[in-house]
Amino acid sequence: MMRNYQSANFQYQTLIHHQHADLIMNFPKACWSTTCFPEMYHFLQVRQPSVLETTCFNDENLTFSEEVKQTEMGHLFEHLVIDQLCQLKAKTDDAEFEGCTEWNWWKYPIGSFKVTININHQDQKYLDHALRTSEQLIEDLYAHLPPKSSPKGAFVSS
Numbered sequence: 276m277m278r279n280y281q282s283a284n285f286q287y288q289t290l291i292h293h294q295h296a297d298l299i300m301n302f303p304k305a306c307w308s309t310t311c312f313p314e315m316y317h318f319l320q321v322r323q324p325s326v327l328e329t330t331c332f333n334d335e336n337l338t339f340s341e342e343v344k345q346t347e348m349g350h351l352f353e354h355l356v357i358d359q360l361c362q363l364k365a366k367t368d369d370a371e372f373e374g375c376t377e378w379n380w381w382k383y384p385i386g387s388f389k390v391t392i393n394i395n396h397q398d399q400k401y402l403d404h405a406l407r408t409s410e411q412l413i414e415d416l417y418a419h420l421p422p423k424s425s426p427k428g429a430f431v432s433s
């Protein structure tokens with residue numbers, strides 16, 4: 276299973292490995308940050324409030340509901356997918372997933388990300404649905420809240 280997605284708003288390729296999946300993503304240079312969508316917090320509260328409760332490990336020890344107000348779009352996508360995976364698996368089993376988002380805009384274009392989701396072979400059956408649902412949410416975000424401003428904050432290579 277290998278899902279690739281491309282629209283005017285964002286693109287990604289999926290690379291499936293035995294214990295993890297990598298998403299090689301690209302968001303437009305002008306809207307790589309959640310700060311481009313000032314109403315996004317409210318949008319998530321309405322559309323997928325559970326994502327605001329997901330655990331996040333970041334340098335400032337912010338909860339994800341704080342972090343999401345100013346973070347990279349790839350990082351938001353990571354949390355959306357993980358939240359979806361948890362919801363799907365939790366119907367039948369204990370569910371916990373981890374991921375991380377990396378970017379290096381010295382080497383790769385601004386707005387590109389590598390999102391890694393730790394997911395074993397058995398659980399990969401949930402991935403396609405989780406990706407499709409997350410894609411649709413981002414597309415709806417663009418449709419309902421067209422990005423208005425440029426990203427805030429300096430980008431940091433990591």
Ligand SMILES: [Zn+2]
Pocket residue numbers: 330331332333339350354
């Ligand atoms: Zn996080």
